[in-house]
Amino acid sequence: MTTGFTASGLVTLTTDFGLQDPFVGLLKVQVWSRCPTARIVDLTHALPPYRPEVAAFWLERARRWCPPGTVHVAVVDPGVGTARRLLAAVADGQVFLAPDNGLLAPILEKTGGTVHAIAFDRLGAAGLDAPSATFHGRDVLAPLAAEIVAGRRSPEELGPRVADWVPSSLPPAVARADGVDGSVLLLDRYGNAFTNVAAEQLARVASPVVRVGPRQLPVVRTYGDAPAGTAVALVNSFGMLELAVVAGDAGGELDLRPGTPVRVRPGAPAT
């Protein structure tokens, strides 16, 4: 049985491991030891350790630029070593390996992909040693990614198909009669705030303005469309409503943090 997945050679890594310790490097050693021709992309390793929903957001967005045949390994895994399952999913021609904690839920909800629970008693057959209790990324997921990229294993072989994967804990933005109620999802490197309001939700509001705390922000097309220091909202390059301060730090200047409420409302008509 196969879903017809054909590996492209591209492997992405998305974790909360940081780059301080050699944890990420050892994932790559595991992949290249088994598949020397793989191309390995670090998506990010700076994810917050106890918020799989942020990893889920980035992976669901980033996959859209990845070619069919990409294998994604994602590890934000506070439950490592407990009874939580590891999943292997096939969705839109790509493979996703991750713990079952909601990390894959947005992708599965959007694509209807198929999901298998990795059976630890089959790892020996795949040439894997008994894994440690605390580092399944290195001991299970990276080696399996390599086996899949090398074409020696298919995701379906890794364990039984399951349908009861853990749903997303990402709070959705809610459409209302007079607009959209959302919240800040994350702050990026520039201090810009990604919200959970998608471009399509924004598009349904006429001449929208964005309210956050006591402020009302105009919606612009790009950062350079307003003078330095101006607080603005825009649809960012990942298709989400973003709050920014031009040439500044929106997070600090607007006192934004994950969960800060963001409301989209129709702009006041010209008087």
Add this chain to the structure above:
Amino acid sequence: MTTGFTASGLVTLTTDFGLQDPFVGLLKVQVWSRCPTARIVDLTHALPPYRPEVAAFWLERARRWCPPGTVHVAVVDPGVGTARRLLAAVADGQVFLAPDNGLLAPILEKTGGTVHAIAFDRLGAAGLDAPSATFHGRDVLAPLAAEIVAGRRSPEELGPRVADWVPSSLPPAVARADGVDGSVLLLDRYGNAFTNVAAEQLARVASPVVRVGPRQLPVVRTYGDAPAGTAVALVNSFGMLELAVVAGDAGGELDLRPGTPVRVRPGAPAT
């Protein structure tokens, strides 16, 4: 028309994207999706977002170790989405793709390279979709780098040749009758201060000493030539005058920051 550029397969990335978010990873996905054999080097992604002159300095220095045929992508781009141009330059057998904000100026001034302004209306012909308004690194420069590395496009095809690129905003060190007046350009990971005084400028001052604030620093050959805790100056491995505290943090201990004045003067004769 071609300048005879032949790609070596090496692509370097120099940005202010940080490594917190998947921005850099998506540049690599774009390159490898189009040219799986490319070798991608991260030069740095920690550049200050609003100082293209620091990116310009590092790229001008780092290119000296890169082989002919290297393609460099450099993105510090506060003007993304506005009318600022994107440039494709060929200089000393290497290609440079960057926004037109002074980032390439030091290289062009030293090499007399040729410069083309990337024509957005030709992107479709190169197989590129309409770019987002805020992430031209991912949507334009990385795909074009891949096309060039793969040998499917030459830099000259990307748009009209231009000569009016934005000059450097890097302040130069100034030769004076009695020495050189420069300033601190950046602080590195160790707290060492790179100045804008080049080794050749230092060499023209007899028995030089370096004055910074109330301090006078001896010029040594390497860090180990003075006891721990000593403030010294030396020509660093990038050919620039550097201020350091042996086994210490010069930035903190000497209160240095970008722009701090640095004067090179002849040493006092022995009395």
Add this chain to the structure above:
Amino acid sequence: MTTGFTASGLVTLTTDFGLQDPFVGLLKVQVWSRCPTARIVDLTHALPPYRPEVAAFWLERARRWCPPGTVHVAVVDPGVGTARRLLAAVADGQVFLAPDNGLLAPILEKTGGTVHAIAFDRLGAAGLDAPSATFHGRDVLAPLAAEIVAGRRSPEELGPRVADWVPSSLPPAVARADGVDGSVLLLDRYGNAFTNVAAEQLARVASPVVRVGPRQLPVVRTYGDAPAGTAVALVNSFGMLELAVVAGDAGGELDLRPGTPVRVRPGAPAT
């Protein structure tokens, strides 16, 4: 003369360079300029600059996952440019290039590997220019790693064999009649504290508990075996005794830092 080392194509990098500046990128440029087929793994670049024993620990552990034929480059090198030697060692079928400051000592002590001191007067024969005084990673070690990976040089050719390499400054954990006395070696990205007590030392203590400051920690199998907020000890995925706070920051909450004493003792019998 050869030890029969055959390169696998894998090169690892372990440094204190950080990722702020293009230092690491230039190591990769040096490797790929000379050996385009190398696969380069960053183990870590965030090592503390003046503690080669931490680099030594990580490299000794990480090598265990690397295949035979791996070439490791490790640079924590406060003595760069002074009379300190650079070493090329062959141990367990892998090559290690590093300054002679204790960085390779744990590996050499465990494996009895052979060690050569790199002769700077032979570098020209290997096609290397005169190195700078302050960046031997870029100018010597990375190019030599590439020469070795490409099969053009063997480690034994690089200089005379030596036996007087600098021993480790890593403090050992000491077995006592009633347990083991060790200390904290490093804090990882999660705030977990790696100690210098190995799993084998822990295994010799009956029903062990771990004492640190006024606290007594139970030994568990994995983080999820205790409620959030609990301070625990466990054998981590690198075979070392680790102190952790479940879903918390052990370093901060237990006031741990490198050198903090850690005692393993038999647990009190049930009463």
